Amino acid sequence: MxxxxxxxxxxxxxxxxxxxxxxxxxxxxxxxxxxxxxxxxxxxxxxxxxxxxxxxxxxxxxxxxxxxxxxxxxxxxxxxxxxxxxxxxxxxxxxxxxxxxxxxxxxxxxxxxxxxxxxxxxKGMTVEYLFHRTTPLSKGNTVLFHAAAGGVGLIACQWARSEGITLIGTAGTDEKCQLALDHGATHCINYRTQDFAAKVRELTDGQGVDVVMDAVGADTFEGSLNSLKPLGMLISFGNASGPVPPFNIGILGGKGSLKVTRPTLxxxxxxxxxxxxxxxxxxxxxxxxxxxxxxxxxxxxxxxxxxxxxxxxxxxxxxxxxxx
Incomplete structure (x- = not known):
């Protein structure tokens, strides 16, 4: 028993x-x-x-x-x-x-x-497929990672650092942001006090990031799309704030021929x-x-x-x- x-x-x-x-x-x-x-x-x-x-x-x-x-x-x-x-x-x-x-x-x-x-x-095998099996990522790329101080996030911060990838994290408190930075995030944005999409644009000289890794879902979806550079990819791999609502797929073209995927481990x-x-x-x-x-x-x-x-x-x- x-x-x-x-x-x-x-x-x-x-x-x-x-x-x-x-x-x-x-x-x-x-x-x-x-x-x-x-x-x-x-x-x-x-x-x-x-x-x-x-x-x-x-x-x-x-x-x-x-x-x-x-x-x-x-x-x-x-x-x-x-x-x-x-x-x-x-x-x-x-x-x-x-x-x-x-x-x-x-x-x-x-x-x-x-x-x-x-x-x-x-958490670790999730990070493995995010960085190696979803879309090509290599040294010099920039990713935005939501909930960077969580279990998956802290592994992702270290993984990115180990491979020369710039990781911009988000978290809900300054303390959590510091935790992400301590684990290898290049920058971390407190999404409760800052517009994370606007801050991402500032940090990337207006270009946006190559990839967004988003396990938050409904609350961050639009801002995640707005953080991408043209031809960038949003990897939506969780729904902590609720599922992403239906959307007009045509907005992906208007925002720069973006790509969206919903993988699972x-x-x-x-x-x-x-x-x-x-x-x-x-x-x-x-x-x-x-x-x-x-x-x-x-x-x-x-x-x-x-x-x-x-x-x-x-x-x-x-x-x-x-x-x-």
Whole structure:
């Protein structure tokens, strides 16, 4: 049996229930993993509220790290006793242990702790695909990154610095802006006190940026488009302020033949080999010291509702983990 946080209907953090579930044995292509740490991400909020509908009841959580206890037929890249981590479908990481598909579970190098692994898989592989698999980016390019002091943002700041990319961040307080700067952002704009699109134009001598990476959604969409140079790309990869409303695609032409894409991590990691390569790239960045993973909040699994309230209230910085 394993303690597991589930929801039976969409709603607020109060919908979480802690139940004991039978874990069972892995079938072909599956493994059983006992978690030592679980990552918290905004996609968990989207699923809990129903923005991303799930078949209920459902355990939540997309990311965790632990020790493999058993593997099913056909699983060759991991064995019992291996340290492993994942960010993968289906949800179910808010648990002491689970059985799940093995293809997107990755071996963790000895130099990376379980807490660090749990805090970085979803966020770190998201940064990997943003910088390497969405549109060409290279040394000398400039990107605008919203929520630069969050878990994904602090990794992105360091990733950009490591590759010679100028990153302009946004954040909601001066303290959060300083945190982004400390982690490698070239500039950071307090969007509560400044018009970020106007400031971006000022910082880029009126040109705009090559790429905007935007997980905020509705509140920043128009300003993000207005921050791009001609032929620039808006990568909309989240909806923290709500989904982007429908818009007239013709405005992209009028603003300079802009491009907009809405990728997901799960498309990129659907292929086993691609997933393992992305994870290895992330591990290499961390082990080299180019990227460090900042864990600013730790909650017991029992306190998952409190963790969600803190995340939604934007009271968190860096990564947040649950400890089973």
């Amino acid at each position: 394993a303690k597991t946080a589930i929801i039976e209907k969409a709603g607020g953090p109060e919908e979480f229930k802690l139940v004991d579930r039978d874990v069972g044995e892995p079938g072909p292509g599956e493994l059983r993993i006992r978690h030592e740490a679980v990552g918290l991400n905004f996609i968990d909020v989207y699923q809990r509220t129903g923005l991303y509908p799930l078949e209920l009841p459902q355990a939540l959580g997309m990311e965790a790290a632990g020790v493999v206890e058993a593997v099913g037929a056909g699983v060759t890249h991991l064995k019992p006793g291996d340290r492993a981590a994942y960010a993968a479908m289906p949800p179910g990481a808010y648990a002491e242990a689970r059985v799940m598909p093995a293809a997107q579970v990755c071996p963790v190098p000895d130099g990376i702790s379980m807490e660090t692994a749990a805090a970085m898989m979803l 799960f498309t990129h990691i659907a292929d086993h080999e691609a997933c393992q390569a992305m994870a290895q790239h992330l591990f290499d960045k961390v082990q080299s010291g180019e990227v460090s993973i900042r864990i600013d909040q730790r909650f017991a699994l029992d306190d998952v509702a409190e963790a969600h309230r803190a995340l939604e209230a934007r009271k968190t910085t860096g990564s947040t983990i649950l400890l089973p």
